[in-house]
Amino acid sequence: MSGPNSSYDPVQVTPLGEEQVWAMRDQALAAVEAAADLDALKQVRTDHAGDRSPLGLANREIGALPPQAKKDAGMRIGQARGAVNQALAARQAVLEVEAEELMLVTETVDVTLPWDRSPRGARHPITMMSERIADIFVAMGWEVAEGPLVEAEWLNFDALNLGADHPARTMQDTFWTEPAENNVVLRTHTSPVQARTMLTRTPPIYVVCPGRVFRTDEYDATHSPMFHQVEGLVIDEGITMAHLKGSLDHMLAALFGEGVVTRFRPSYFPFTEPSAEMDLICFVCRGTGHSVLEGNGEGTCRTCRGEGWIELGGCGVVNPRVLTACGVDPDRYTGFAFGFGIDRTLMFRHGVEDLRSFFEGDVRFSRAFGTEI
Amino acid sequence: MKAALSWIRDFVDLPADVTVDDLAARLTTLGLKLEALEKPGADVTGPLVIGRVLTQVPEPQKNGKTINWCTVDVGAANGTGEPQGIVCGAHNFAPGDLVVVVLPGGVLPGGFEISERKTYGHLSAGMICSARELGLGDDHDGIIVLPPDAGAPGDSVRDYLLLDDDVIEFEINPDRAYALSLRGVAREAALATGGAYTDPALRQTPAPNADGYPVVIDDLDGCPVFVARTVSGFDPAATTPRWMARRIQHAGMRPISLAVDITNYVMLELGHPIHGYDADKLTGPIRVRRATAGEKLTTLDGAERTLAAEDLVVTDDSGPIGLGGVMGGETTEISATTTSILVEVASWNPVAMFRTGKRHKLTSEAGKRNERGVDPTIGEAAADRVVELLVELGGATADAGVTKVGTAPEQPTVTISADLPARITGMEISAETTVAHLEAVGCRVDRASGSSELTVVPPPWRPDITDPFDLVEEVARIVGYDTVPSVLPPAPAGRGLTSEQLLRRRVGRTLAGAGYVEVLTFPFVGEQAFDALSIPEDDVRRTALRLANPLSNEAPLMTTTLLPGVLEALARNVGRGTTDVALFEAAPVTFPHVGAVAPILAVDRRPTEAEWAELNAALPDQPLHLVLALAGEVELSGWWGEGRKAAWSDAVEGVRRVALALGVEVVVRAASQAPWHPGRCAEILVETADGPVSLGHAGELHPRVCAATGVPVRTAAAEVNLSALIAQAVLIVPAPDFSTFPVAKEDVALVVAADVPAAAVARTLREGAGPLCESVRLFDVYTGAQIGDGQRSLAFALRFRAPDRTLTEADTGAARDAAVALAAVRHGAVQR
Numbered sequence A: 001m002s003g004p005n006s007s008y009d010p011v012q013v014t015p016l017g018e019e020q021v022w023a024m025r026d027q028a029l030a031a032v033e034a035a036a037d038l039d040a041l042k043q044v045r046t047d048h049a050g051d052r053s054p055l056g057l058a059n060r061e062i063g064a065l066p067p068q069a070k071k072d073a074g075m076r077i078g079q080a081r082g083a084v085n086q087a088l089a090a091r092q093a094v095l096e097v098e099a100e101e102l103m104l105v106t107e108t109v110d111v112t113l114p115w116d117r118s119p120r121g122a123r124h125p126i127t128m129m130s131e132r133i134a135d136i137f138v139a140m141g142w143e144v145a146e147g148p149l150v151e152a153e154w155l156n157f158d159a160l161n162l163g164a165d166h167p168a169r170t171m172q173d174t175f176w177t178e179p180a181e182n183n184v185v186l187r188t189h190t191s192p193v194q195a196r197t198m199l200t201r202t203p204p205i206y207v208v209c210p211g212r213v214f215r216t217d218e219y220d221a222t223h224s225p226m227f228h229q230v231e232g233l234v235i236d237e238g239i240t241m242a243h244l245k246g247s248l249d250h251m252l253a254a255l256f257g258e259g260v261v262t263r264f265r266p267s268y269f270p271f272t273e274p275s276a277e278m279d280l281i282c283f284v285c286r287g288t289g290h291s292v293l294e295g296n297g298e299g300t301c302r303t304c305r306g307e308g309w310i311e312l313g314g315c316g317v318v319n320p321r322v323l324t325a326c327g328v329d330p331d332r333y334t335g336f337a338f339g340f341g342i343d344r345t346l347m348f349r350h351g352v353e354d355l356r357s358f359f360e361g362d363v364r365f366s367r368a369f370g371t372e373i
Numbered sequence B: 001m002k003a004a005l006s007w008i009r010d011f012v013d014l015p016a017d018v019t020v021d022d023l024a025a026r027l028t029t030l031g032l033k034l035e036a037l038e039k040p041g042a043d044v045t046g047p048l049v050i051g052r053v054l055t056q057v058p059e060p061q062k063n064g065k066t067i068n069w070c071t072v073d074v075g076a077a078n079g080t081g082e083p084q085g086i087v088c089g090a091h092n093f094a095p096g097d098l099v100v101v102v103l104p105g106g107v108l109p110g111g112f113e114i115s116e117r118k119t120y121g122h123l124s125a126g127m128i129c130s131a132r133e134l135g136l137g138d139d140h141d142g143i144i145v146l147p148p149d150a151g152a153p154g155d156s157v158r159d160y161l162l163l164d165d166d167v168i169e170f171e172i173n174p175d176r177a178y179a180l181s182l183r184g185v186a187r188e189a190a191l192a193t194g195g196a197y198t199d200p201a202l203r204q205t206p207a208p209n210a211d212g213y214p215v216v217i218d219d220l221d222g223c224p225v226f227v228a229r230t231v232s233g234f235d236p237a238a239t240t241p242r243w244m245a246r247r248i249q250h251a252g253m254r255p256i257s258l259a260v261d262i263t264n265y266v267m268l269e270l271g272h273p274i275h276g277y278d279a280d281k282l283t284g285p286i287r288v289r290r291a292t293a294g295e296k297l298t299t300l301d302g303a304e305r306t307l308a309a310e311d312l313v314v315t316d317d318s319g320p321i322g323l324g325g326v327m328g329g330e331t332t333e334i335s336a337t338t339t340s341i342l343v344e345v346a347s348w349n350p351v352a353m354f355r356t357g358k359r360h361k362l363t364s365e366a367g368k369r370n371e372r373g374v375d376p377t378i379g380e381a382a383a384d385r386v387v388e389l390l391v392e393l394g395g396a397t398a399d400a401g402v403t404k405v406g407t408a409p410e411q412p413t414v415t416i417s418a419d420l421p422a423r424i425t426g427m428e429i430s431a432e433t434t435v436a437h438l439e440a441v442g443c444r445v446d447r448a449s450g451s452s453e454l455t456v457v458p459p460p461w462r463p464d465i466t467d468p469f470d471l472v473e474e475v476a477r478i479v480g481y482d483t484v485p486s487v488l489p490p491a492p493a494g495r496g497l498t499s500e501q502l503l504r505r506r507v508g509r510t511l512a513g514a515g516y517v518e519v520l521t522f523p524f525v526g527e528q529a530f531d532a533l534s535i536p537e538d539d540v541r542r543t544a545l546r547l548a549n550p551l552s553n554e555a556p557l558m559t560t561t562l563l564p565g566v567l568e569a570l571a572r573n574v575g576r577g578t579t580d581v582a583l584f585e586a587a588p589v590t591f592p593h594v595g596a597v598a599p600i601l602a603v604d605r606r607p608t609e610a611e612w613a614e615l616n617a618a619l620p621d622q623p624l625h626l627v628l629a630l631a632g633e634v635e636l637s638g639w640w641g642e643g644r645k646a647a648w649s650d651a652v653e654g655v656r657r658v659a660l661a662l663g664v665e666v667v668v669r670a671a672s673q674a675p676w677h678p679g680r681c682a683e684i685l686v687e688t689a690d691g692p693v694s695l696g697h698a699g700e701l702h703p704r705v706c707a708a709t710g711v712p713v714r715t716a717a718a719e720v721n722l723s724a725l726i727a728q729a730v731l732i733v734p735a736p737d738f739s740t741f742p743v744a745k746e747d748v749a750l751v752v753a754a755d756v757p758a759a760a761v762a763r764t765l766r767e768g769a770g771p772l773c774e775s776v777r778l779f780d781v782y783t784g785a786q787i788g789d790g791q792r793s794l795a796f797a798l799r800f801r802a803p804d805r806t807l808t809e810a811d812t813g814a815a816r817d818a819a820v821a822l823a824a825v826r827h828g829a830v831q832r
């Protein structure tokens, strides 16, 4: 270790001449300039600016000089050391930038290498469509109601004005459970949720009910024993068919865009009177019924089977008999209800050709729709 | 219902500017929805003319057939006036006959183009047509031979054959049974176009008398009216005229024989089913009664039916001769020798018709109308129309006797407020409009002066109109549904989605974010699905709800587990080449309450609380389950190196992730449960105030289950009760309170017996380390020579932190030592 030299022999001390100091300085500056990298510069720092460097040693000897000489030498050596340190710092900065640039160049990778390490997840388009439809109504202040899939016969039929001998019961091919005397069915529509809602809430009621339903349809490209419906129900004072139409128009505009063309025509459902069917103009053939795929335009549109319209679903004014069975005063309240197929809506909206795509579970199908629809 | 436009025009004077497309569109807006528009005859194009056979030379062929080489005079239709040479395979004609010839350039149904061609050694230029070849029917006994007055050779024969028409097919809703007739369709067409309407059921009929065939009705509720007429001297050889056959055909029915065709024709025309009996085969008076249970009847379709006590039968002295209103019997069927006919026009109780049809699985054109309800007042008109046609077309003589038993029931009266249509539809509909439209559909409307009440008697062909709202629909459809304004209802402020609904969405999003793809599978399974999962016989999952009418006898049960469906989907993906696959499904499963009956409650009032509770208690438990299944790699192999294969731990982690998303910390313990590998099955529990609740299981599937279900070996899966998990969700998360003092870390390696669960050791360390311990994390598991058989070394990283100071080495050392000491006591752990 080197420290201040307090016991020197004044005879040994030789005056540090100007030329000698400048020579040491110039030598150091040359070495700094010559340092090629940070390691070399580190060595230069030790050799020319360290305690044992010529300038460092000279600095130690200053103390032994007579006062005037001490002052002169001190100034000279200080100037020289300052110049060397400045040069070192400047060179250090330059070399650091060079070193970083070199490092960045050598570390360059091929960023086009694939990084598909984790297979992508997805939610089912039917789930997402159910949520999207629910959200349209929730945004209007409605709520989402639910009910069981395995349902009481009374709720699926009788409470909805479909008595045991109603011919319309045969329109809905019902899965019955054993034993038959238990009167339990797989719900054929989401309408029993209507009845449940009226029986468990008090008006005003504004609910939408998406869910699974079952019918004994053979499984093919357009039929499935399990499919999905969304039901809407409003019970309030002064409710009219106009409110029904307004609600459906709003929903369709939200789902299919403004300017969607709909048709409202008389139909029949035991639980609504008057009843209507809501049709949507076929957006493949724009209502012409002709195929757009076949050149001459004479073929039949496959989406609407040439009708020009797509049946979206049934709706109507809630039959007062249903209100009575469900404990709602038909003299005070009126209501409307609608129901339509979620799967069908997806088929039309996204051009799904085969209903079975929804239930096969092929991940390539669901992945295409992502996590929001 | 299919109706030919020409037939509709018989009863309504359609304005000239109304095209068939217009008419169909307008009828659709009235409630008779256009199903299809057919143009029969449109598939026959080109020259189709009358030809006179000049010469006919039979030429036997090597193949045993004999063909006729004919020359046919087709007038100037072939451009030359010269006879046309045509080869014909039929033999039911002779020179001099008029026949139907399609000349080269013509096209027959099926795109069959006619051209001059060489055949059987001749140049055949055209074809002599059969009815079938022209799409005119099934008759292929030979070619069509026209009567001598059909026209001259070369004349177009399209009109004569009634080849062209427009046929509108409507979808008829159950409440519009009256439109299952031309009478009804024409009435609607008149409403739609303003054209004048002629009711075909309005006709002068002879008054009932005592000379008719004797008929007795024992059950006037089942059969309120029975009209019978008889004819004799009917020519059984008389054939159905082309116009009638063609219309029956257009309506979608098949011409059979003149007598039967007439009854069908009048049914189509008036909407009232009619039955004809061979009167010579009747013995004694006709009696209508309920059947005796077990009585037998062979119906027209040849089926012997065992009758139920509720069935209505028509009988004579021989016993049942018909299933009333549904189908006639074989013994009195009209045959090729029938000359005397009894015409029955009876109206039947619709409910009885519906039940009988359902019981005997019989659907017929008659049954379809009877079970929806027909006009009970037109029996005499219908019978008279049949008699008229039998006389006119079959040479029969009408007998003077007219039988009519019973009377049509009174029409109900419906009272409505005149402003009801306006109030319900939201349209401006005046009282005058309401009255006018109700009268237009056939109602009788009385309005006491100064009163806002209307007293309405619906027409007899509208048994569907019973309630005020039925009348609203009638008014609204004529005003036009398209004019209903579109107004958003003023919903009150809603509460948004429920917590449970939000949490369910969170589960799906969490799993999709973790790489799982959602599937929706059918809930139908068979016992073999449970067998494939090796579910033991006494397992609760074996008690499944059975369907009475499953689509497949292989899958008659409502599943108690989502695994069969999800594993099937997984196997399908692997089969289609997606070998790295992670699936999930969240759906209800069904656990039945054996013996519980869901009551059929009254509908004229709200159920009582007790009834409502009883009904709900009878329904199966339907908890939401969540199933995960993974196979292949969860992290793919690639240029970066080896991937990571799906393992039991991924299934556990998947459930844990879902639980954490719901704010629930789950506990895992070893279990042995089908269908999992007994050594790689975790039970997943959640600690509650009432003790631990089991949520389900996760792990690797048993190799036997993989083989039985067709999924790859080592497939991992989990099934948990999602309803139960969601019930434990933390809805309002308390804000965390954490120390900002430095963390102190200590690692300990403990040697324990190999069967000591790591989770138990971790819990013990946590407990022993006391409140300063922030976390315990297992970071290494080692087995090997260094620690001996039956042992393993578990290395844990412990983190310590105090809320109020920087911990000293002494603090953490003491805490660590306490943790190790407790592990030694509890698990015999020795620190390495």
Ligand SMILES: [Zn+2]
Pocket: A282, A283, A284, A285, A286, A287, A288, A289, A290, A301, A302, A303, A304, A305, A306, A307, A308, A309
């Ligand atoms: Zn289309």
